[in-house]
Each structure stands twice: as C-alpha cells, then as structure tokens.
C-alpha cells in the first residue's frame with residue numbers, strides 16, 4: 001500500500017505505475033472497497049494521508065478538504081460553525097471500515113435522504129484537484145457557487161469510483177444546520193399507499209426534506225410494530241411546528257398521524273440514511289436502486305418475491321435491498337430496475353457474484369464507445385481501478 | 393479581440409451540394425439558405441459580432457437532428473447548435489462554413505408528471521414555457537435566468553444557466569434528470585432518465601454547460617417543484633459597497649438562506665429605477681434585494697430577522713414589499729437591468745465573473761478605479777448569494793477605440809476575478825468571448 | 829481560458845471534447861482557445877474503436 005502525504009506523492013506513484021504498467025487499486029480508507037466489481041492489483045494507492053481543511057469560509061458557504069480527511073473530522077469542523085454537508089452523506093452500517101474519507105464519498109456520489117430536496121454530493125462539488133491516470137495534476141471548478149468555465153470535470157469525477165483520476169482535494173458547498181427537525185409518521189400503509197402519501201407531501205409547499213417507507217421487516221428492525229411512512233421537515237423551529245401541522249392535516253386521510261420531535265427525528269433519519277433498517281446477514285448482498293418514485297414499489301415487491309428485504313427512501317425513488325447473494329436475486333433486482341428505466345448498483349456482495357455480474361447497468365453501444373474514449377482520455381494505460389465499474 | 397477559425401475552403405466550395413443534401417433530409421421550409429432570411433441568425437446576445445452561416449436548418453424531430461448531424465459529419469461540415477440566440481458570450485455565433493441548427497421548432501411539452509415531479513420537454517421550449525405548463529397545478533421549474541421569456545431549455549443546457557433564485561434552488565445542472573443527446577455521428581443517446589441518481593459516469597454533468605461542444609440536446613427531462621406558499625421581497629439601501637457586502641456575509645452567517653439575494657451599485661440602481669419605477673432608493677450607493685418564502689407568518693419572521701441584521705449596518709432605508717405588485721416591480725427592475733442599461737448606452741458589454749463574496753468590496757473598488765482609467769462607465773449587478781458578478785461596461789460601438797477599450801477593461805475584470813479566487817464565467821458560458 | 833487553466837488542464841478538457849467529437853465539428857471556435865481549437869489529441873492518444 002502506497003499512502004503519500006501530499007499530491008506530488010500521489011502523482012509520483014501514478015507515474016511509476018504507468019511506467020511499470022502496474023495497475024493500482026485506489027482507495028481512501030477502504031470502507032467501500034467491496035462496492036461494485038472487484039479490482040485485482042498488486043498495489044493499492046491510498047489518499048488516507050492527505051488530510052486537512054485548507055479553506056473554510058462559513059459566510060461564503062464553502063469548505064475545501066483534502067481527500068483523505070475523514071467524514072467525521074469534516075463534519076465536526078462544520079458543526080463548530082453550525083453548518084453541515086447538504087447531501088447528508090450516509091455512513092452505511094455495512095461498510096468494511098470504521099471511517100470514511102470525504103474523497104471516497106465524493107467518488108461514489110453517495111447521498112442521504114435530503115438528496116430528494118437539496119441535491120446529491122455531485123451537486124455540491126464546487127471544485128476539485130485530482131491526479132489523472134496520466135500522472136498529471138488538474139483542477140476543475142473552483143470555490144465559488146457558480147461556475148461554467150470549460151467542461152465540468154468535477155461532475156465526471158463525482159461517482160467515477162476512482163477510475164479517471166485520484167481526487168486530492170474537494171471543495172464543497174455547505175449550508176447552515178437547521179434549527180429544528182420534525183417528522184410526520186403514518187402507520188401500517190401498503191407500499192403503494194405510502195408512495196402516494198409521500199408524493200402528496202413532496203408535492204406540497206411545505207419543503208419536505210425526507211420521505212421514506214419502512215415495510216414490516218424494516219420497521220421491526222427499527223423497533224416499530226407496523227410498516228411506517230415517515231416525512232421530514234427541517235428549518236427554524238416555528239416553521240417546523242407550522243409545517244408539521246399542515247402536513248398532518250394533509251396526510252390525515254391515510255390514518256392516524258404521529259409527530260416526532262427533533263431528537264427522535266434525528267436518530268430515525270440517521271438510521272434511514274445509513275441503511276440500518278436492512279436486516280443484513282454477514283454474507284448478504286446489498287443493492288441500491290434509483291427509479292422514479294412511483295416505480296419504487298414494483299422494485300421493492302420484485303425484491304421481496306426473490307426473498308430479499310428492503311425499504312424505500314426519496315419518496316419511493318431510492319430502494320435499498322438486501323439478501324442472499326444469488327444470481328437469481330441479482331437478476332430479479334436488475335430486471336425490476338430495468339423495467340422501471342432506473343439505475344442500480346451492486347453495493348456489497350461476495351467476490352464471486354461481483355466478478356460474475358455487472359455491478360451497474362451497462363450502456364447502449366454508442367454510449368459505451370464514448371465512455372471508453374473518455375476513460376482513456378484520463379487513464380490511457382488503464383492503471384486506475386481497472387474493471388471497478390465495468391468489466392474490461 | 394475574439395478570434396474565429398478560417399473557414400474550410402473545401403466546404404465553402406461545396407455550398408450548393410451541402411444545401412441540396414440538407415433539403416433531402418428535412419421537410420420543406422426547414423432549410424434556410426437565402427441571405428435575407430439568414431440575416432436574423434448572424435449574431436446572438438453578443439451582438440457586437442456577426443457572421444453569416446452557410447445555412448440554417450430548423451429540424452422538427454430528434455430523428456431529423458440525427459440525420460443532419462450524420463450528414464454534416466460525413467461531409468466534414470461544422471455545425472453550430474442554436475436555441476433562442478440569447479447567449480451573451482457568442483456561444484451561438486455562426487461560422488461562415490457552418491450549418492446552424494436552430495431548435496425553435498422543437499417547442500413541445502411532451503409529458504408532465506406531477507406525482508413523480510418531472511416534465512419532459514423538447515429543446516426549443518422556452519425556460520418560462522416550462523413553468524407556464526405546470527403553474528396551474530402550483531408547480532414551477534426553478535432556474536430563472538433574466539432572459540427566461542426567450543431563452544430555451546436547450547440553450548440553458550448549453551450554458552448551465554442560473555438565475556436569481558439559484559442560491560436556494562441551484563442551476564440547470566441541479567434541476568435536470570435526463571437528456572436525449574444526438575452525437576455528431578448521428579447517434580441518439582439517452583442520458584439519465586426520470587430518476588434522481590444515475591449509475592456509471594455522470595454524463596448529464598459533463599453535457600450540461602458544455603456549450604454545444606459534445607452533442608445536441610433534443611429532449612430534456614427536468615425536475616418540477618411545488619411552489620412555496622408565498623414569497624416576499626425587501627430592499628435594503630446602504631451608504632457604501634463595503635457595508636452592503638458585510639451585510640450579505642452577516643445574513644448568510646446567521647443561518648438564514650434567502651431564496652434570492654441581489655446586489656446593485658449606484659449606476660445600476662439609477663438605470664433600473666428609470667426603467668421600472670420600482671421605488672429603488674436613489675440616494676444609496678448600494679442596494680440589496682432580499683427575497684424570502686413560506687407562509688405569511690414565516691415570511692414575517694424571516695424578514696424580521698433580516699431587518700434586524702441589516703440594522704447593524706447603518707442602512708439608509710429598509711423597505712419590505714407590501715403586496716405582490718410591489719414585489720413584481722422590485723423584480724422587474726432587477727430582471728430588466730440589461731435592458732435598462734441599454735437605454736442609457738446602446739452598447740454595453742455584460743461581463744459574467746464569479747468572485748468569493750468576501751472579496752466584493754475590494755473587487756468593486758478596483759473596478760471603479762479601472763472605470764476612471766479607461767474612461768468608461770460601468771454598472772455592477774451581483775448575485776450576492778453565490779458570488780456571480782455582472783459588470784456592465786458601457787461604450788460606443790461606432791468608435792473602434794471605445795470598443796477596444798471596453799474589451800480590454802472587461803478582460804482586466806475577468807483576470808481580477810480569477811486572481812481573487814473566482815472564475816471567468818458563472819452562467820453565461822465561455823463562448824467565443826472568453827475562449828482566449 | 830488561459831488565465832484560469834494550465835495547458836495540461838486545457839488539454840485534458842480537449843481530450844474529453846475529442847472523445848465525443850473527434851473531428852471537432854461541433855461549435856468549433858467556442859470555449860477553447862483558437863490556437864488549440866483542433867483535435868489535438870492524436871489518434872495514438874485514443875483507444876482504438878472496440
């Protein structure tokens with residue numbers, strides 16, 4: 001494992017790898033090394049020693065962190081000024097390491113429940129520094145909220161799983177933490193009713209910032225007795241009180257409404273964010289599916305028919321599923337996602353399944369050809385995380 | 393000065409063959425080659441530059457766009473995608489040897505889905521047209537460039553356009569779910585869809601803001617949002633740019649994120665007031681337009697907090713709009729700013745730099761010094777919430793020396809933006825203007 | 829563009845442009861500095877079509 005403590009060291013390691021034609025696994029702290037397809041390399045290049053926060057300007061809503069800075073460190077720094085990461089990045093219960101780096105979060109573009117209202121990690125990535133597979137340092141974007149100077153390479157790097165270059169520093173937009181959080185809870189709905197209720201809430205003028213549905217098994221993991229539909233608002237305290245009241249009225253026709261206060265809401269939504277409602281066994285596979293909200297139920301049901309457990313976030317638009325890592329289960333998830341014209345990720349599975357199957361949807365031929373050229377434009381020697389996203 | 397490439401001689405020679413080839417591909421009336429009818433397409437929002445194209449085509453379907461691109465690709469002919477032509481950086485400026493592909497006939501709204509909160513529209517639908525299609529149900533499309541009455545969603549994709557409300561709602565890239573993109577080879581790609589996160593590489597992210605460099609967007613799926621219960625604007629007038637800038641920082645630092653936060657300097661205030669009669673404070677050096685949203689009680693509370701913060705910066709006046717009409721007038725002044733400047737000086741350069749908000753007072757002081765040095769007037773409009781600065785440099789296009797000075801002045805401003813940690817363009821794009 | 833980007837950064841953006849539009853027919857002369865407004869990434873720089 002090579003873990004340089006500066007950008008020049010990362011560049012030198014990549015140049016050496018190119019010269020020796022020796023591919024590298026790229027990681028931060030390795031918490032998500034089990035995501036997508038397995039990478040087989042003799043050496044690993046880690047950003048974990050690139051730490052520090054070179055810029056934080058709370059009054060401009062912007063922070064820059066070196067890629068290896070842990071999520072916990074970054075969040076603690078922001079919290080001192082009463083701010084937070086807008087996309088609410090998850091700290092999944094099934095990660096392979098106790099800590100995550102901010103570089104890894106951006107590289108996998110993982111966002112939490114707030115994504116439905118406030119955007120994904122990729123939406124808040126204002127700028128970055130990276131070393132490409134050519135060993136060259138590039139910058140894209142900047143520290144300002146708006147920027148369309150040239151092609152937006154930041155977006156291409158967000159979610160690229162370290163296959164284009166190694167990000168060494170990221171600059172993110174941040175926002176003030178809301179003063180209060182509240183939740184409207186409905187008991188016992190069927191998935192279709194739940195999605196309808198969430199759709200009404202998200203289509204209301206009350207700035208809903210989270211909408212999730214926990215079917216029976218997921219609810220039980222959380223200590224509830226019945227399926228739970230939950231809708232969140234976050235803002236100044238008086239606003240939260242007012243909007244919870246309006247939402248309770250609006251959703252009253254779906255049954256008895258319960259209201260959760262800030263403390264109860266914070267812990268519940270943290271669990272939803274971190275996929276805690278999944279009853280995961282050690283060898284289970286985990287899938288994440290993004291569809292339009294009204295299709296979430298069909299993906300959930302298809303998973304359940306294949307013996308999987310799951311729950312819905314993003315008003316139905318994000319489905320988490322877990323269960324035995326069989327080819328049949330995988331095919332059921334993929335078919336359902338494809339049927340709904342959605343996207344899916346095989347987030348965790350034993351190597352055998354990850355090696356044998358696609359981990360993300362494959363593209364149409366014309367797009368795949370462009371993709372190969374774009375990847376080669378950054379990493380012509382195929383040195384960085386080869387095969388991580390698509391089989392070679 | 394901008395520079396354009398030499399036209400390809402071999403293409404110019406084949407002009408008639410290219411025209412004939414295009415006519416085969418498109419219905420009658422969709423290929424324009426007659427010089428008088430080409431004239432309206434010779435420039436865009438950067439009207440100091442003009443160039444007649446080889447031809448203009450106005451396709452009606454994605455398949456026709458694909459056929460034209462395939463033909464141009466096979467024949468080595470350059471193409472210039474065009475929406476409404478409001479680009480302020482020359483992004484849609486034709487080339488002598490290029491076919492302009494105008495998207496205005498692809499102006500249909502295909503599908504609106506309120507349950508899943510998206511709309512599918514063709515590239516030639518105007519920005520305001522999307523909101524127009526969904527507002528009866530209480531929804532809207534968030535990015536709102538001042539040119540929204542004319543500019544098209546395809547052009548917004550090209551320029552990743554923003555607007556006064558992007559502090560809260562983001563720019564085009566944050567509000568688009570899917571794009572049907574036709575490549576130069578005539579392949580039709582489906583990027584994204586109707587879902588939020590896409591798997592694999594973020595093709596939407598690289599295509600949006602690519603200024604027509606990567607392909608032509610023909611169909612776009614956008615997020616639509618439920619409008620808030622209400623909105624209200626207030627005006628805060630200050631004695632200097634410094635205090636106004638400090639007040640912006642204090643508002644954001646307090647944890648309040650207004651939906652819009654706009655700054656105008658004295659010349660901009662005067663020009664806009666003469667045009668919109670919005671009650672702007674003519675005795676102020678700097679003015680902020682601050683807008684909040686929510687129920688009436690929520691608006692009252694937020695504006696109360698903001699007023700309290702402003703009071704700490706010795707304001708000349710604080711005025712909260714009392715009615716929808718008053719709020720509309722306030723925005724009419726701001727959104728009409730470019731036109732208002734146009735009434736004072738027929739020719740002006742609209743710059744589009746971005747700067748860290750904290751550097752605003754310093755940047756404005758430097759721009760003021762440059763204005764004296766170049767002998768040209770300048771008005772400044774600033775999206776204070778996100779650092780996007782629009783200095784409008786007034787000059788006389790009939791005087792080559794004046795135009796030259798204006799360009800040098802503009803270039804110096806942009807260098808200053810980069811120097812203080814900002815960038816060349818916030819929302820208008822690089823185009824030809826900033827390519828150098 | 830040259831004020832904001834290094835030659836390496838511009839070249840990287842140009843390669844992405846070339847991946848979509850190898851002959852640089854789309855909106856030529858916009859965005860990138862003219863001297864460099866050509867498919868600078870040579871054929872050996874691109875992977876062969878699969």
Ligand SMILES: Cc1cc2nc3c(=O)[nH]c(=O)nc-3n(C[C@H](O)[C@H](O)[C@H](O)COP(=O)(O)OP(=O)(O)OC[C@H]3O[C@@H](n4cnc5c(N)ncnc54)[C@H](O)[C@@H]3O)c2cc1C
Pocket residue numbers: 436437472473474475476477478479480482483484495515536537538539542543544545546547548549550551552553554555556603604605607608609610730731819820855858
């Ligand atoms: C008075 C005025 C006010 C403005 N205010 C704002 C503002 O507040 N915020 C802001 O961001 N901008 C603003 N602009 C700039 C301009 O309106 C935007 O850039 C707008 O998005 C351009 O849209 P258009 O349809 O006119 O596109 P055009 O000018 O025709 O084209 C813009 C670019 O996109 C490309 N393009 C066009 N259509 C397509 C397509 N279908 N597929 C691929 N590429 C395409 C073109 O080649 C060109 O590079 C303003 C302009 C004016 C004149």
